[in-house]
Amino acid sequence: xxxxxxxxxxxxxxxxxxxxxxxxxxxxxxxxxxxxxxxxxxxxxxxxxxxxxxxxxxxxxxxxxxxxxxxxxxxxxxxxx
Numbered sequence: 872x873x874x875x876x877x878x879x880x881x882x883x884x885x886x887x888x889x890x891x892x893x894x895x896x897x898x899x900x901x902x903x904x905x906x907x908x909x910x911x912x913x914x915x916x917x918x919x920x921x922x923x924x925x926x927x928x929x930x931x932x933x934x935x936x937x938x939x940x941x942x943x944x945x946x947x948x949x950x951x952x
Contacts, residue, residue: 881947885926891950895928904929908936918942925950 885891890899898904907929911919917940924930924943933941945951 878946878948881925881945882949885947885950891926891928895932898928900928901932904932908932911938916940927951 895901895904911933919933919938919941921929921941921943924945925947927943930941930943
């Protein structure tokens with residue numbers, strides 16, 4: 872297990888990596904996120920909490936799929952902005 876990194880590490884990571892600045896369908900996380908959507912459709916949660924939401928790509932995908940009760944947070948302000 873690696874040592875926890877400070878928020879500045881993640882801010883730099885989000886700023887430097889173009890993958891976090893593209894539409895969610897172009898993200899390398901898109902395929903696993905499709906499985907998340909399938910699972911959520913099965914369990915039909917009333918609320919969704921995403922810890923470490925980064926730039927909000929999954930949040931956008933969830934919204935586009937009709938999930939409306941969502942909260943996400945991240946400790947890297949640049950990512951959230």
